[in-house]
Amino acid sequence: MTIVKLFLIGSLVTSAFLVNAQKYTTVSSSISFFSDAAIEDIKAENTKALSIFNVSTGDVAFSIPIKDFEFEKSLMKEHFNEKYMETEKYPKATFQGKVTGYSSSLTEEQIVTATGKLTIHGVTKDVILSGSLTFSEEKIEAKSSFKIALADYKIKIPQLLWQNIAEEVEVSLNFIYKPI
Amino acid sequence: MKIVLSFFLITFYTLGIAQDDLLGELEKSEKLTSEFTTATFKGTRLINGQTIETKSKGELEFIFAHRFGKVSDGIYELFGLDQAFVRLGLEYGLTDRLGVGFGRNSVDKTMDGYLRYKLLRQQSGAKSFPVSITGFGNMAVRTSPRKQDADFDITLEDRIAYTSQLLIARKFSSSFSLQLMPTFLHKNTVDGSIETNDQFALGIGGRIKVSRSIALTSEYYYRINVPESNPYYNSLGFGIDIETGGHVFQLVMSNAQGLTERAFLTETTSDFFAGEIHFGFNVTRTFQLKRQERGN
Numbered sequence: 001m002t003i004v005k006l007f008l009i010g011s012l013v014t015s016a017f018l019v020n021a022q023k024y025t026t027v028s029s030s031i032s033f034f035s036d037a038a039i040e041d042i043k044a045e046n047t048k049a050l051s052i053f054n055v056s057t058g059d060v061a062f063s064i065p066i067k068d069f070e071f072e073k074s075l076m077k078e079h080f081n082e083k084y085m086e087t088e089k090y091p092k093a094t095f096q097g098k099v100t101g102y103s104s105s106l107t108e109e110q111i112v113t114a115t116g117k118l119t120i121h122g123v124t125k126d127v128i129l130s131g132s133l134t135f136s137e138e139k140i141e142a143k144s145s146f147k148i149a150l151a152d153y154k155i156k157i158p159q160l161l162w163q164n165i166a167e168e169v170e171v172s173l174n175f176i177y178k179p180i
Numbered sequence: 181m182k183i184v185l186s187f188f189l190i191t192f193y194t195l196g197i198a199q200d201d202l203l204g205e206l207e208k209s210e211k212l213t214s215e216f217t218t219a220t221f222k223g224t225r226l227i228n229g230q231t232i233e234t235k236s237k238g239e240l241e242f243i244f245a246h247r248f249g250k251v252s253d254g255i256y257e258l259f260g261l262d263q264a265f266v267r268l269g270l271e272y273g274l275t276d277r278l279g280v281g282f283g284r285n286s287v288d289k290t291m292d293g294y295l296r297y298k299l300l301r302q303q304s305g306a307k308s309f310p311v312s313i314t315g316f317g318n319m320a321v322r323t324s325p326r327k328q329d330a331d332f333d334i335t336l337e338d339r340i341a342y343t344s345q346l347l348i349a350r351k352f353s354s355s356f357s358l359q360l361m362p363t364f365l366h367k368n369t370v371d372g373s374i375e376t377n378d379q380f381a382l383g384i385g386g387r388i389k390v391s392r393s394i395a396l397t398s399e400y401y402y403r404i405n406v407p408e409s410n411p412y413y414n415s416l417g418f419g420i421d422i423e424t425g426g427h428v429f430q431l432v433m434s435n436a437q438g439l440t441e442r443a444f445l446t447e448t449t450s451d452f453f454a455g456e457i458h459f460g461f462n463v464t465r466t467f468q469l470k471r472q473e474r475g476n
Contacts, residue, residue, distance in 0.1 A: 025209070050209060052202045061202035067215065073468040074236035075426060082219050083392045083423075088354045096203050156392070 022056035024140055024177035031064055031173050033148075035166040042076060044069040051175045053140065055104050060114055062175070064093040084155050085121055093120045095129075102133050109134045114144070120153040131173070138178060145172040214305030220312060220351040221359075223428045224271060224279075224296075225462050226385045227399040227417035228436050228444040231359060232314040232349040234298050235273030238470025243269040243283065247437045247460035250450060260458060267439035272469075287438040294318030294343075302350060316345040320440045338369040343441040355389040363401070365445055373409060379446055380404040387421065395421040397430070401445055415448045430462040 029049040035042040046069045051062035066087045071077045081087040097116015109132050118127045131144025147168050150157065157167075221231040224241065235241050245267045249260030257263065269283025277298040284291050295317055302312040322339050342365070349359035361383030370377055385399035397419040406412075417434030435452035436444035450456030 050206050052205055054202070059202055061206055063203065063206045063210070072471050074239065075466055075468070078219050079425075082354070086354075094203055 022054050023180045024053045024055060025180050026051045026062075026175050027178045028176045029062075029174065031069075031171065033069075033169045033171045035169045037166045042071070044071045044077075044080070046070070049173075049175075051142075051177070053099070053142070053175075053177050055140070058099045058102075059097075060099050060116070061096040062094065062173070066091060066093060084157070090120075090122045093118075095119070095127075097127075097129075099133070102135075104135055107135055120148070121155050123153045125152060140177040142175045142177065143173065145170065147171070212306045214303050214307040217302040217304065217312065217351050220302070220349050220357045221387055221397075222395060222421045222423050223430065223462070223464055224281075225430065225464075226359065226387070226397055227419050227430075227432050227434055228415060228439060229361060229383060229385070229399055229401065229441070230296065230314075230316050230345065230347055231385075232298065232312045232347045234277060234279040234296055234314065235271055235466070237273050237276050238468060239273045240467045240469050241271045242465045242467070243267070243271065243462060244464075245269070245439050245460065245462040247287075247434070247439065247458045249437075250456045250458060252455035252457070265437055265439070283439075285439045285443065287440075287443050288322040289324040290320050290322045290438075290440050290443065292318050292320040292440045311348050311350045314347040314349075316343070316347055318343045318441060320442050322442075341365065341367040341442040343445075345441075356386070358384075358386040360384055361401070363441070363445065365441060367442065367446070375407060375410055375412075375446065376405060378405075381445055393423045397421055403446070411449070412446060413448045413451055415444045416452045426466045428462075428464045430464075432460050432462065433457050434460065 026049070029047060029051065031046040031049050033044055046064060048068035049062055049064040051060065053060045066085050067081055069077065069080060071080065095114075095116055095118045097114050099112050099114045101112045102110045112131060112133050114129045114131065116127065117124050118129075119125075127146075129144050129146050131142060134141040147170055149168050151167065221233050224231055224233050224235070225243070225245075247265050249257055249263030251259045253260055265286045267283050267285035269281060271279055271281035273279050279296045280294070281296075282291070282293040296314055298312065298314050300309060300311070300313040303309050320341050320343070321336070322341075325334070327334060343363065344365075345361055345363045347359060347361050349357060351357045361381075363381040363383060365379045365381070367375075367377055367379070381401045381403045383399065383401040385397065387395045387397045389395045398417065399419075400414065400416045402414055413435055415434065415436040417432055417436065419430050419432035419434075422429040422431070434444075435450040435456055435458065436448040437450070437458050438444045438447060450458065
C-alpha cells in the first residue's frame, strides 16, 4: 500500500513538473479586427486577451474579453457590445486547440497552423488558423490573422446597416509568451 | 503489476487534465474586474423628459423633436397633424460624465439651457453599485409674449423657470430598465390663483427592449403639491425607440405638447384619457467630434 501511495505522489509530482516546465503564458497581447465597408471602415483593438501555450504538446488556448475592444467612436463600441456581440450573454471569445509544424529549437520565424475550436458569440466552430511562431530566449511570439464570416457565428446585421458593416472581418492576433 | 498500472493511469490522467483544461486555467488567472453598466437607455430623452444617459466625451447630439396637435381634434385637423410644435436642440459631452445642452421649443417660444452630470454609475463585478444617478439642472426662458403684447409690464425675470432633477435608474437586464425622477421646479412668476412658484413632482419611467434595435418606453410625472384650482394634467407618455446606427428615432404618444420641463411638467393642458393625445417624434443624430483615445 505504501509503495502505491509513494508512486501516486511521485507520479503526480513529476507530471505536474513536466507540464509546468513547458507551459508559457502571455505577457502582452493585441487582438484587432478590421471591417472594410463602402461607407465606413471599422477597426477595433483589444489588449486584454490571455493565452496559454504548452510548447511540449502544442496545446494552446486563448480567451478574449469582448467588452475590451476599443473603437474610435464610443457609439460603435456600444452597438458592437449591445447589438452584435450581445456581450452580456457571451462575454468572451475563446479558442482551444493544438499548434503543429514547429520546432522549439529553431530561432527564425516558423509558419505554423493551429487546429481547434473557436467560440465567438456562443457559437463553436472547428477551425484551422494559420500563423507564425518565433522562439527566442525565454520568449515566444505568436502571430496569426484570419477572416471570420459573421454569419458563421450568428452575428446578425440589421438590414438598414448593411452598408456599414462588411460580412467578413479580418482578425489579427499577436501574443508574446513567457514561461509560467 | 497493480502498481505499474496505477502509475500509468495517474500519469495519463494528470497529463490529460493538463491538455484539456488550458481554458480553465486561463479563467482562473483572469482578474475579477468591475464593469460600468452601459446603454441603460438608448437616448438622453425618455419621452419628453430626461434619462440618466450623457453623451460620451467629444460627442455632439442633434435632437429634433416634434409634437403634433390632439388626435381627438379629428379629421378636420388630420388628427392633429395640421398643427406642430418643434424643439431643436444640441447636447455635447464635455467629459464622459458631464454634458451641456441648449435648445429652443416653439411652445411659448422657449429657450432652454442645461447641464447634466453622472454622479454615480451602476456597476457590477468586483465593485458593484445598484443604480446610476444623474443630476440635471436647466433654466428656461419663455420669450413669448413679447413686451408690447403682454398684458402687464413683463420683465426678463418673469420669463424664467428653473428645474432640478435627480435621475435614478437601474438596468435590471439588457432588456429592462427603470428610472425614477424626483423633480423640483421653480417658476419666478405664476398665476397665484392656480399654481405655486415652487412645484414638486415624482416621475417614473422605463423601457423594455423587444428586439436588438427596438424598445418600448413609458414615462409618467406625478405632481405632488397641486392646488385644487389647478387646471393642468400630469404628463403621461408612451413611445417606441428605433435605433439605426448613429440615429435614434423615438415615436411617442403623450398628452404633453411642450418639450421643456416647465411646459410638460406643469402646463400640460390635454387629458390623455379623453383622447387628447399628441403624436410626435424625437430624432437624434450623434456626431463624434473628437476621436476616442485608444485604451491601452
